[in-house]
Amino acid sequence: MNAALPLITQAERRHRLGRRHCLAPSARAATVVQAADAVVALHATDAATVFLSARARLTASNPAAIEQALYADVSLVRLLSMRNTLFAVSTELAPHVDSSTARAIAVKERRSLLKHLEEDGQGLDAAWLAEAERATLDALDTRGASTGSQLSAAVPALRRKITVGRGKKYEAETGVATRVIRLLAADGRIRRDRPRGAWTSSQYRWVHTEPWPAVPVAEARAEIAGRWLHAYGPATEADFKWWTGWTLTDARKALAAIGAEPVRLDDGTTALVSPGDTLPEPAPEPWAALLPALDPSGMGWADRGFHLDPAFRASLFDYAGNIGPTVWWNGEIIGGWAQRGDGRIVWRLLGNPGHAAERAVATEAGRLAEWIGDARITPRFRTPLERELVS
Template sequence: MRKVTDDERRDRIGLRHALAAATAGVEDAVRAVACLHATEASSIYLSAYARSRADRESISDALFGRRTVVRQLAMRRTVFAFPADLFAAARGSAAARVARQLTARLVKDAELAGISDGAAWVAERCAEALAAIREEPGTTVQLRARVPELSTRIAAEGRPTVLAPVGSRVLTVLAASGSVVRGDNAGKWQTSRPVWTAVEQWLGEDPGVLDEREGYRELVRRWLWSFGPGTEDDLVWWLGATKTAVRRALDDVGAAPAELEDGTPAWLHPLDDEEVRLDGDWAALLPTLDPTTMGWRRRDFYLGGHAPLLFDGAGNAGPTAWWNGRIVGTWTQRPDGTVEVVPIEPLSRAAAAALEAEAEKLTAWFDGEVVATGYVPPIVRGRINRQAAGGAPGR
């Protein structure tokens, strides 16, 4: 059993996640971390840029032109951007699990609204919406106008006394099932206004669905190569799956047992038997919910004690600044679009200079645009509050 030190794990982040050296293109940048978080539309662009240095036009082409990167609701009910060749695996495993959960909740809420057979009613609404999308793709607003039943008001999810139109929830069920995908974007690159499109229309053909066991096996195989060594708990969290599903997938992959620096049992990809070492320093500025920041449940080896400054109570992280495999700060934009690094610990001259160089590159990439995030790190919120109160910005 091989022991993998924290130093080696940090070197692996630089190499495997394409942060120490850029990939050849957008698709390779996505594969470097299995898939990209896509909760915020801008994060897809910023995560791809950090790993490939691609401009916005090239990233948009991968999403909407070549369609080699596909957005899909999957693990932990989160939207991800998958390589197109991983779509069938996610669709049959993590996404299918979410679809079942969403459908069951929708059925329950329909019956709370007085519909006697909630399951049949939900199936009818899904069929009507899918037929309308196949006839002509559309945004949620457009589809509600074309399919009046999608405006039916039932109990809102988690709020039984509040009634809300069912349309968005029906479309979310279809999206989780993989019947429809987020096709073109009716908004700007940094906002999400998906044009719902049937999967066979968007990709040219239906890519199929791997069965649950095979789907999890493929997701775990790719995660192990990018994020390994990782623990069983890391995978249960990342997949939003059961321990039974994870243990079976690890066995199916033939994962190699390993040991972390503190003695915790972990797993490696079966072909990952060489020590990974990285010569030279590297710096990176990653966006909200970047897959590197969010890839493990146990984060001390790259996060240290900084979680309260960067993560909210639900475990979501805002933008992060990295130096040699550790998070050493966050970053924000000034009103003129200039990117500013906000350290959360003392930085060496080399680290400060490298991060400032990254900030200058990212400022040029933004080209004057300012992108808001819904996940402002606590340390930045405090900074904003001090500025609003007329105090010194501080760090």
């Protein structure tokens, strides 16, 4: 370790998280786009996460305001991107996410589907797929926003079934509709629109849209690296590689392109920050937050040791590494929460964070319950503590 490097302590990392992730009350965002940009992207695999993550970072909001950004203003869009995961990003950032990450995913998606079509042996090929895609876009132009089932009813090609893994243990017959629609979305030719049902629903309608403007890949990756390091630094190359899902070489090149600077951490290791981002970080006012499953503040690093006691991990994560609903106090995860069937928000604090933390968490739970109203939240990826709390 180079003792001449600037030192950033664990406490300062937590102070940064409170401010830069818009979680301390004085740092909260005024708009949904500002809330998303503060953490680069909001996880969107679980429909409720986008709404609850934005809510926690806004000075004032309701579900309708977030729906306005997603479906009316279209200032926030969902893209299959980092780690082959669905994220919601601002339309300003979307072309960079598309060029840096989503394009490569789309190429793999197309290659995979064409391989399955060839192996199925029905004579379905690239020409057939192109025609199925064209017919799907024509149906959207005619019908307007439509669900996958509505598109299948309108486009005969989408009702075709193929056999995947023929002759193998995992052989299964599957429809092509979901795969064709997923491919069109990955290509940026359709996007998710307002779902059927409430804001917690994942049964999206689809609309025809234009692909994102092309951005040179190196430029796009540097833009992502700069935004991520500002939001999550100090952090390591390994953290950035994990978050993006890129190769280590690509992650290193992007960090080098923005001139990332090394700093010392108080555990004896080194990490990176944005150029010049080494000034001491004073503490914000005390803050508590109830963040949803897959929230960016819990999923932003491969190594979460500065804000998560390793002893709590087994309770708060599922077997695949997805974080569940968490309770935070001054930049540290101190417990988990859940919503029971009757709508009540319940939580459990792990360890003994003190009476001030308990009072603040109770206040936040009340605010969250009022905001959710009659909606019911069940995370897609269930964790041990969340299951216990609702049982």
